[in-house]
Amino acid sequence: MLPKKLQAMNFAASESSVAPTLSRRGFLISAAATATGLAIGYQVLGAKASAGAAGGPLSPFASYVEISEDGVVTVLSSQFEMGQGAYHGLATLVVEELGANWDQVTVRGVSANNDLYGNLAWGGVAQGSGGSTSMATSWDRYRKAGAAAREMLIAAAAQSWGVPAAEISVKEGVVSHASGRSAGFGALVKAAASQPVPTDIALKAPSEWTEIGSESTKRYDRVGKTNGAQDFTIDVKLPGMLTAVMIHPPKFGATVAGFDAAEAKQIAGVHDVIAIPRGVAVVAKDMWTALKARDLVTVSWDESQAETRGIDEIFTEYRALAEQAPTAMARNDGDAAAAIGAAETVLEATYEFPFLAHAALEPLNAIAHRDADGVLNIYGGHQIPDLYHYIVSQVTETPMEQIRMVIMKTGGGFGRRAVGDGDVVAEAAMIARAIGYAAPVKVQWTRENDMRGGRYRPAYVHKMRAGLDKDGKLVGFENHIVGQSIVAGTPFEGLIQNGIDQTSVEGASNQPYAIPNVAVGLTTTDVKVPVLWWRAVGSTHTAYAVETFMDEIIEATGGDPVQYRLDLLKDHPRHAGVLKLAAEKAGYGKKALPEGHYHGVSVHESFASYVAEIAEVSVEGGEVVVHKVTAAVDVGTAINPDTIKAQVEGGVGFGLGSVLQEDLTLTQGAVDQGNYDSYMPLRIDQMPEIDVHIVESDAPPTGIGEPGLPPIGPAVANAVYRATGTRVRILPFAKGMVA
C-alpha cells in the first residue's frame, strides 16, 4: 500500500518518442521541495472533469453516484477494493447522506479523472489507494455527493408534486411527502439530474447518523462472496479470449537471450509463444493448454546483469553496514551518540528482517482487449489506475483516450497491486499488441510466478543502541536501519527527501517516546531484488525493532511495560489512550493468566491511526502459541465499526504469520520458495482469539487496512521473552527462536 505522504506525481510524457518498452523517465513522479513544502507538477490523465460546463458546481450524478431509472444506486469509487472494505466504506457515506436503502446499492471503480478522484490525503495529486487513506480522502467528498444527490431528488419531487421541498423527506430509498405522495429514486432521477446542483450542502450532524458508526451494518458485497457470484479478474469471460502464462527470468535482472517453442506450438490450442521484455509468454485457448505448452518451452537467459547473491550474502553485507555510520539521518534530537557514550548502562541489539511476499490468494493477472471500436480495454486490479493507464499507452503506442481501464475487485492485495512498472498489466498490454490484438488475452500468473515475481517487503537490518544514566533514566536512543529503498528507481522516487526514503524509516523516525537524545539513521542498499510496499510498509519492521527494544530497555530499568510506556507518552495522548484501553480490556497486570501464559505489550501509530495490542502467549515444546490478542484502536470517527474490527483481526493474522514463519529467501539470486508449501502464511489452527476495542472519537476518520498489523509482532515477541528468556531478534521466529 502506498505511503500516506505521496506528495507528488507527474505522469507527464516528457519524451515525445513512444518506445514499445517502457521509459521510466516518461512517467517520473516528481516532487520539488519549496519553502512551503512540496510543490508538484501533475498532469491529469484522460478526460477532464465534467465540472459544470459553465464552471458551475459539479453534479454528483456525473461523478460519484449513478442512479438508474430502475432505482439502482451505483457509487462510483475512486478507491480500490482489495478486501479491506473501501467500497463498503464509500457506500456507507453515500447511503448515510442520500438516504438510500442498502438493497439498492452497488459500487463500481472509476478512473481517468484526477480532479474528481485524486486522493486528497496525498494532496489530490493522483488517484490511488494506499497508506490506509481511503476513508480520509472520501469522508467529505462522498458524504457531500450523497447529500447533493438527495437534495436534487427532493427538488425534482417538489417540482413534480407542487409542494415545498422542505416538506419532503428521504428515507431508505423512498422520497415522500406528508400528503402521502412518495416515489423511488428511479422515478425521479431523470428530473433530479437536471436540477441545479446545490452549492451549500448541509451534512448531517453526527447525532443524526444512522449508518456511520452503526454496529449492525453488514458489507453490501458479502452475499456474492459466499455463493461464487463475485467475479475477480481471473473470472472475466470475453468471447474468444485467450489465456497467456508467463515464463519469467529465474533471477532478477536476467533477460531473454533466446527460446525454443517448436514443440510447444505442436500442442492443439496453442495460439503463439512470444518474447516480451518481461519474459516469454505462452498464449493458448485456455489455462491448462497454456500450462502444458509452457512445460515444453526452453528459454536461455542472459544473466550478465542479474542479481546472483543469496540471502546469506545479502545479510552479511547488511550486518557490516549496520555497524558503520548511516549514510543519511532521518532524525537527530540532541546528541544520542554522546549520551549513550556517557551512559551508565548501554544496551545494544541487532535485528534481521527477511524479504516477505504478499502472496495474495488471487495470483496476479490482467486482461487486454481491443474492442470493435478500437478501444483497448484493460481489466485488472488497478490500484493506481492512472499510472497503469499511462503505462499501457506507452507500451502499446495507443493514445490515452483510446484506453479504458476496467477496475476489478481483487482477491487480496496487501500492496502488491500498486507497482511502479505495472508488471502484469504491462504484460497483458504487451502480449495483446504482440498478437496483433487478434483476441482478448488474459495473462494469468501461476502461484510460482507470483511468489518468484519479486516486489517483496525488503529485507532490513536494524542496529539499536540505548543508554541509561546512573539513575536508570533513558537518555539516548539510536536506530540505524539498513535496507533497500522501495521507491528508488520507480515513479515514486520523488518521495526520497534528503537521502531518506520515508518508507524505510516510518515508524522509527517518528517513534513517540520522550527521550532527550534520539538518532535514527538510514543506509540504503543496492540489491536487484525488486521490492514494494507490503501491508503497513515501514512499520512492518520499525514497530518490531522499536517496541521490542523498548521492552529490553524497560526491563533494564525495572519498569512495567505498560506504565513505563505511558510515562514516556505524556505528549502523545492517542498512543496512551489505546495502550490504556488495551491494558484494561486484557486485564493486564490484574487478571491471573493460565500457567505458562504471558502477556506481551506493544503500541504503534501508523498512517495516523493508533493501535495497542496485548498478546497472551505460551511457548510449548519450542512452539509459540498465541492464545489471545486484545487490541485497542483509535481511528478517529469509526465509520464502520465492524469493518474496523475485521481489519484488525486480519492485520493481526497477516502480521502473525509473517513473524512466525514467512521467509522469502534466495540462493545465488534465485528465489527458493515457489508455493504455499514453502512460503507459509498463517492458517486457522494458528489463529488466536482477537478482541478489538475502538476508542470513541469525533476526530476525522483515518484508516485501518494496515495499522492493525505492526504491533502484533513485538507484542508476541515481548511475551515470548517472558515465557522463555529469549529475545527474538532474527525473524521469522522459526529461524530466530533457534538462532
Add this chain to the structure above:
Amino acid sequence: MEHVLKINGQEHRVDVDPDQPLLWAIRDAVGLTGTKYGCGVAQCGACTVHLNGVPVRSCQTFVEDAVGAEITTIEGIGDKVATAVQEAWADLDVPQCGYCQSGQIMSAAALLSETPKPTDADIDSAMSGNLCRCATYQRIRGAIHEAAKRLEA
C-alpha cells in the same frame, strides 16, 4: 477427448485431456468460476469442490477420475447444511476479499455434514487446508459454530 462431467446435477460434455485437473475443466470448459485457482498443488483449498459429497481439491483431481461422480461446486450447493453455512457466513460478515471463501464454505459444509457439533479443534483440523490471506479465520470459526447452532435448532 470428450468426457461427461455431472456438475451440480447437470451433465456437461467437455473436450479435454483425461489428465487435465478438474479445476480447469470446471472453470474454462464448463464456465463455472466460483471455484478458484490459488496454488495448483493442493496447498490453499481455494479450488475445493465436493465429489460424491466429499471435499476434494479440484486442482489435484484428474477429469477422468471425476467422470461418473456427482460433482458439486459453490454454485450448486443448496442443501440445508450448505445454506446454513452460507447464511452464517453472510451474517457474521466473514469475507474480506472473498477469493478463498468458496473453498472455505465447501470445506465447512462438508465438516458440518460429518460433524454436526464441531469443537474449535475439529474446525481447525478440518479447515487448516484452506488458506485465507486476509486471515478471516476468527469469523470462519464463529460462522461454523453459528451454522451448527442454527441447524440444531
